[in-house]
Amino acid sequence: KQEVTQIPAALSVPEGENLVLNCSFTDSAIYNLQWFRQDPGKGLTSLLLIQSSQREQTSGRLNASLDKSSGRSTLYIAASQPGDSATYLCFRGFQKLVFGTGTRLLVSP
Amino acid sequence: GAGVSQSPRYKVAKRGQDVALRCDPISGHVSLFWYQQALGQGPEFLTYFQNEAQLDKSGLPSDRFFAERPEGSVSTLKIQRTQQEDSAVYLCASSPLGNTDTQYFGPGTRLTVL
Numbered sequence: 001k002q003e004v005t006q007i008p009a010a011l012s013v014p015e016g017e018n019l020v021l022n023c024s025f026t027d028s029a030i031y032n033l034q035w036f037r038q039d040p041g042k043g044l045t046s047l048l049l050i051q052s053s054q055r056e057q058t059s060g061r062l063n064a065s066l067d068k069s070s071g072r073s074t075l076y077i078a079a080s081q082p083g084d085s086a087t088y089l090c091f092r093g094f095q096k097l098v099f100g101t102g103t104r105l106l107v108s109p
Numbered sequence: 110g111a112g113v114s115q116s117p118r119y120k121v122a123k124r125g126q127d128v129a130l131r132c133d134p135i136s137g138h139v140s141l142f143w144y145q146q147a148l149g150q151g152p153e154f155l156t157y158f159q160n161e162a163q164l165d166k167s168g169l170p171s172d173r174f175f176a177e178r179p180e181g182s183v184s185t186l187k188i189q190r191t192q193q194e195d196s197a198v199y200l201c202a203s204s205p206l207g208n209t210d211t212q213y214f215g216p217g218t219r220l221t222v223l
Binding site: 032042043045046051089091094096097099102 | 113142144150151152153154157168200202208209210211212214215216217
């Protein structure tokens with residue numbers, strides 16, 4: 001079974017900190033890689049998509065990178081805010097569709 | 110415009126009952142995906158439709174699970190003879206493309222089997 005591990009599983013930080021969330025695959029044959037956020041009781045919202053030919057994507061305070069050779073992706077959140085509190089999921093969307101285990105983030109004011 | 114909707118939002122079933130979960134995708138979206146999310150876990154892929162064709166059902170956990178999309182729009186996920194381990198949130202997503210690059214997710218149906 002395809003394993004996708006996210007570290008840390010949970011993270012609690014004060015507002016303003018810069019954060020790094022990690023995602024790793026046991027199978028390094030990665031194609032497209034996405035990061036989603038999930039708010040309680042709601043569906044998932046796509047944050048960033050890294051196409052197979054790309055190495056990183058940026059949107060506002062978010063930056064995601066992909067290292068296919070090592071099977072790892074990193075989501076960087078700059079200057080965290082309480083509104084960033086959610087669960088963050090990485091997702092491999094080709095052939096086998098696989099979500100990561102998730103990182104629960106709490107940003108305190 | 111309207112997003113992906115799912116109904117019911119909550120369903121409580123007694124073990125052994127059959128349930129049907131509905132997904133209304135965004136109008137015109139070609140692809141439709143079903144995922145199962147257990148408490149505290151990431152979603153797991155169940156099945157994928159392109160229009161009315163079910164192209165991948167490799168994630169369905171047993172033959173008690175059945176999905177259909179007869180007219181290429183609304184989809185129904187049916188679970189027969191529900192068991193406690195079926196308790197989860199069932200998420201539906203649709204995409205205008207034939208891939209997962211642009212998935213729009215519904216709010217999910219939380220199924221509790223007693």
